[in-house]
Amino acid sequence: xxxxxxxxxxxxxxxRAMLDVFPGRxxxxxxxxxESAVVLHMLAELDPAVPVIFLDTGxxxxxxxxxxxxxxALLGLSDVRSARPDAARLARADAAGTLWQSDPDAxxxxxKVEPLEAALTDFAAWIxxxxxxxxxxxxxxxxxxxxxDKRIKLNPLAAWSAAEVERYLAQHDLPLHPLRxxxxxxxxxxxxxxxxRHGEEPRAGRWAxxxxxxxxxxxxxxxxxxxxxxxx
Amino acid sequence: xxQLSRNETIxxxxxxxxxxxxEGLLEHVTGGIAEDDQQLTKFHGIYQQDDRDLRAERAxxxxxxxxxxxxxxxxxxxxxxxxxxxxxxxxxxxxxxxxLRLTTRQTIQFHGIIKSNLRPxxxxxNAAMLDTIAACGDVNRNVIASVVxxxxxxxxxVLETARAISAHLLPHSRAWHEIWIGETQVAxxxxxxxxxxxxxxxxxxxxxxxxxxxxxxxDAFAHEMGLIAIVEGGSVVGYNVAVGGGMGMTHGEPDxxxxxxxxxxxxxxxxxxxxxxxxxxxQRDWGDRSDRKHARLKYxxxxxxxxxxxxxxxxxxxxxxxxxxxxAFARSGDPLGWVEGEDxxxxxxxxxxxxxxxxxxxxxxxxxxxxxxxxxxLTPNQNLVIADVAAGHKAAIxxxxxxxxxxxxxxxxxxxxxxxxxxxxxxALAESERYLPELITTxxxxxxxxxxxxxxxxxRMTGCPNGCARPYLAxxxxxxxxxxxxxxYLGGAFDGTRLSKLYREKIGHDxxxxxxxxxxxxxxxxRRWGERFSDFVIRTGVVAATTAGNRFHTA
Numbered sequence: 001x002x003x004x005x006x007x008x009x010x011x012x013x014x015x016r017a018m019l020d021v022f023p024g025r026x027x028x029x030x031x032x033x034x035e036s037a038v039v040l041h042m043l044a045e046l047d048p049a050v051p052v053i054f055l056d057t058g059x060x061x062x063x064x065x066x067x068x069x070x071x072x073a074l075l076g077l078s079d080v081r082s083a084r085p086d087a088a089r090l091a092r093a094d095a096a097g098t099l100w101q102s103d104p105d106a107x108x109x110x111x112k113v114e115p116l117e118a119a120l121t122d123f124a125a126w127i128x129x130x131x132x133x134x135x136x137x138x139x140x141x142x143x144x145x146x147x148x149d150k151r152i153k154l155n156p157l158a159a160w161s162a163a164e165v166e167r168y169l170a171q172h173d174l175p176l177h178p179l180r181x182x183x184x185x186x187x188x189x190x191x192x193x194x195x196x197r198h199g200e201e202p203r204a205g206r207w208a209x210x211x212x213x214x215x216x217x218x219x220x221x222x223x224x225x226x227x228x229x230x231x232x
Numbered sequence: 233x234x235q236l237s238r239n240e241t242i243x244x245x246x247x248x249x250x251x252x253x254x255e256g257l258l259e260h261v262t263g264g265i266a267e268d269d270q271q272l273t274k275f276h277g278i279y280q281q282d283d284r285d286l287r288a289e290r291a292x293x294x295x296x297x298x299x300x301x302x303x304x305x306x307x308x309x310x311x312x313x314x315x316x317x318x319x320x321x322x323x324x325x326x327x328x329x330x331x332l333r334l335t336t337r338q339t340i341q342f343h344g345i346i347k348s349n350l351r352p353x354x355x356x357x358n359a360a361m362l363d364t365i366a367a368c369g370d371v372n373r374n375v376i377a378s379v380v381x382x383x384x385x386x387x388x389x390v391l392e393t394a395r396a397i398s399a400h401l402l403p404h405s406r407a408w409h410e411i412w413i414g415e416t417q418v419a420x421x422x423x424x425x426x427x428x429x430x431x432x433x434x435x436x437x438x439x440x441x442x443x444x445x446x447x448x449x450x451d452a453f454a455h456e457m458g459l460i461a462i463v464e465g466g467s468v469v470g471y472n473v474a475v476g477g478g479m480g481m482t483h484g485e486p487d488x489x490x491x492x493x494x495x496x497x498x499x500x501x502x503x504x505x506x507x508x509x510x511x512x513x514x515q516r517d518w519g520d521r522s523d524r525k526h527a528r529l530k531y532x533x534x535x536x537x538x539x540x541x542x543x544x545x546x547x548x549x550x551x552x553x554x555x556x557x558x559x560a561f562a563r564s565g566d567p568l569g570w571v572e573g574e575d576x577x578x579x580x581x582x583x584x585x586x587x588x589x590x591x592x593x594x595x596x597x598x599x600x601x602x603x604x605x606x607x608x609x610l611t612p613n614q615n616l617v618i619a620d621v622a623a624g625h626k627a628a629i630x631x632x633x634x635x636x637x638x639x640x641x642x643x644x645x646x647x648x649x650x651x652x653x654x655x656x657x658x659x660a661l662a663e664s665e666r667y668l669p670e671l672i673t674t675x676x677x678x679x680x681x682x683x684x685x686x687x688x689x690x691x692r693m694t695g696c697p698n699g700c701a702r703p704y705l706a707x708x709x710x711x712x713x714x715x716x717x718x719x720x721y722l723g724g725a726f727d728g729t730r731l732s733k734l735y736r737e738k739i740g741h742d743x744x745x746x747x748x749x750x751x752x753x754x755x756x757x758x759r760r761w762g763e764r765f766s767d768f769v770i771r772t773g774v775v776a777a778t779t780a781g782n783r784f785h786t787a
Binding site: 007009010011013014016017018020021022023124125142143144145146152154156159 | 678681682683736739742743745746747748749750751752753754755756757758769772773774
C-alpha cells in the first residue's frame with residue numbers, strides 16, 4: 001500500500017473531513033510556536049475563517065506575539081481568538097505572578113487549561129498540532145482522539161516526522177518562529193521554556209528538570225488540589 | 233449508421249458461440265486461446281486470465297503470460313446440495329487453485345484452471361448436475377434470489393421462479409455441450425435459432441435479481457431487473473418490477489454511471505417469466521451495439537425514456553403491468569449467525585471474508601457437508617448459509633464450525649465485501665480482495681476508539697469501476713483508480729435504495745483512514761437515534777444525496 005506517501009495529503013484529508021462533519025463547530029488551538037505554521041497553513045487553504053484559539057497566558061515571549069501577528073496576516077486567518085486567564089481569578093490564585101515557581105501545574109491550570117476550556121465551550125472538536133516524535137508522552141498519539149462524552153481532538157500531524165514538518169515549512173515558504181534561531185525546539189511561556197541542547201527531544205526545553213512534560217490541556221484535566229474555591 | 237462494436241461481429245460469426253474454441257483447446261503451443269474465442273468462452277462461463285503478479289518476471293524471461301482460466305457456475309438462487317459442494321471442493325483441489333470463490337451473483341468461481349484441465353473441470357461440473365452456461369457474456373447472467381430459508385414456503389416459490397427465468401432465458405445453442413462435454417452435433421440436423429436472445433445475443437450483460445422484503449440482500453435496484461416479491465398470507469402473490477439498474481461505469485467518462493432501477497409496476501407469478509422475456513427482447517432490439525460502455529439496459533432507458541420503454545413493454549406483453557404494491561426494505565447485506573425457520577429448522581449464515589473459501593474454512597465446510605442432510609446456499613454477499621439443520625443437529629454443526637475457527641467477524645468486517653481484483657482479474661486497477669481485510673482492521677480500531685460498538689456500516693471495495701461488489705450502493709464505497717489508490721464514495725443507503733456520491737478522489741490507505749476517522753467520530757457524537765451512517769453524512773452535508781443515476785456525478 002502507499003503507506004507513508006503523501007503525508008500532507010493525509011493531514012489535509014483529515015482536516016477536510018473534520019470540517020465537513022462538524023461545520024462551524026470546530027476550532028484549532030495554536031501556540032503559534034515552533035511548528036504551528038504547518039496546521040495553520042493547511043487550515044487557511046481549506047477555510048481561513050475557521051476559529052483559531054491562541055492561549056495568551058500573560059507570560060509569553062514577545063517574539064511569539066509578533067510571530068502570531070505576522071502569520072495571521074500572511075495566511076489571512078480571519079478568526080483568531082486570544083484566550084486569556086480570567087483576571088479576577090488570576091489575582092486570587094497568582095497575585096505575585098510567581099505561581100509557576102511554586103506550583104507549575106497550578107500555574108498552567110489557571111493560565112491555560114481553564115481559559116482553553118472556556119474558549120472551547122461551544123465547539124464539538126478541536127485541532128492540535130501535536131506529533132508523536134515530540135516526546136515520550138506523545139508517542140502513541142492517534143490522529144483522532146474521541147470517545148463518549150469527550151470533546152473530539154484531531155491531530156492531523158500525529159504521524160509526521162520532524163523532517164516532514166521542516167519539509168512542509170520550506171516547501172510552502174512559511175516564516176519560522178524567531179526563537180527557533182536561538183535553539184528553542186518547543187516554545188511555551190518565558191518562565192518555563194529553555195532552548196534544547198543537541199540530541200535532546202524537541203520538548204526537552206519545557207519545564208526542564210521538573211519531570212513535568214505537559215501543561216495539562218492534553219491530559220485529563222486535574223484541578224490543582226489547593227486551588228481557590230469560588231465564594232458561593 | 234454507427235459502426236457495430238467488434239464483439240457484435242465476433243458473436244455474429246461464431247456459429248452460435250462455437251468459434252474456434254474446440255480447436256484452440258487442442259493447441260499445445262500456448263496456454264491461452266485465440267483472441268476472438270476469449271470473447272466467446274465467456275458465454276460458456278469461462279474467462280481467460282493470467283497471473284498479473286508474474287507478468288513482469290515472465291516478460292523478462294521472454295515467456296508468455298501465466299495463462300489460466302476462471303470458470304463460473306450458473307446456480308439460480310445459489311442452492312447446492314452438500315454432495316455438490318464436496319464435488320466442487322474436489323474440483324478446485326484437482327483442477328483449480330484449491331479455493332472456492334463465492335461471488336456477488338450467488339455462485340462459485342474457480343480460478344487457476346490451466347487450459348488442459350478445462351474440459352475435465354467442466355465435465356466434473358456437469359457430472360454434479362451443474363453447468364457454467366451463460367455465467368458470463370452478453371446474456372442473462374445467473375439469476376439471484378434472496379436467501380430466506382427461514383421462510384421455507386416463500387423461499388421455495390422464489391427459487392422456483394429464479395430457476396424458471398434462468399432456464400427460459402438460456403441460450404438455445406448446444407455449443408456448450410459440444411465443446412466441453414463432447415456431445416456430437418447432429419449432422420444435417422435442424423438449424424439452430426436463438427428465438428429470445430437473437431443470433432448476436434444481447435448487446436451486453438443482463439442481470440436479474442429476486443428480492444424478498446424486508447431483505448434486500450440481492451440489492452434489487454442494482455440489476456437490469458429487480459423483482460420484489462409481494463407476500464400475502466405466507467405466499468408470493470406477485471412481483472414488483474424494477475428496471476434499468478446497473479453498477480458499472482468508467483473513470484473519467486461522466487456519460488457512464490451507476491444507476492438504480494425504476495419501479496414500473498407489478499406482475500403475477502404467472503406473468504413474471506414473460507415480463508422478463510419481453511424486457512430482454514426490448515434490450516436486444518433497442519440496446520446500443522456500437523459502444524459497449526453504453527450498452528446496458530440502464531442507458532437504453534436513459535436514451536429512450538422510461539415512458540417509451542413502458543409503452544413498448546406493454547405492447548410486447550399485450551397487457552400493462554399493474555400498479556406497484558407497497559413493500560419496505562430494511563437492509564442490504566446478510567444477517568449473520570443462526571436463524572430459526574418457521575418450520576423449526578435452523579439456518580446458519582456464515583461469514584466468508586470476501587467470498588474466498590480456502591484452508592481451514594474449506595476443511596471445516598467439507599466436514600459439515602459430510603454429515604449435513606440439508607442445503608448449502610450461497611448468498612449475494614459472498615457468504616454461505618448452512619440451511620435446513622434439524623434442531624437436534626445444530627450443536628454438532630456449531631461444534632464443527634468452532635473447531636475449524638469459523639467464528640463471527642467484527643461489526644465492520646461482517647458487512648465488508650470486496651471483488652476479486654488482483655492477481656487474476658484483467659480489469660483490476662488496484663488491489664481489492666487482498667487489501668480490504670487489512671483496511672478493515674485499521675478502520676475497526678478507529679471505529680471503536682470513537683465509542684462505536686454495534687452500529688453496522690456497509691463497506692464495499694472494487695479494484696476497478698465496473699462494480700462487481702456493488703460499491704456504489706454501499707455506505708462507504710472504495711473503487712480502485714490505480715495501484716494503491718481509490719475513489720471514496722459515501723452515502724449509499726443501508727437498505728440498498730440510494731446510490732452514493734464521490735467524496736475523495738484517488739487517495740491511498742492513510743488518507744482513506746484519515747477521511748473516515750473524523751466521520752466515525754462525528755457519527756458517534758452527533759447521530760440521531762437509529763440514524764444510519766450514510767443518512768448521517770447526508771444530513772450533515774458531508775456529501776449530497778444521489779437521487780438518480782444520471783445525477784451520480786453531479787455534486
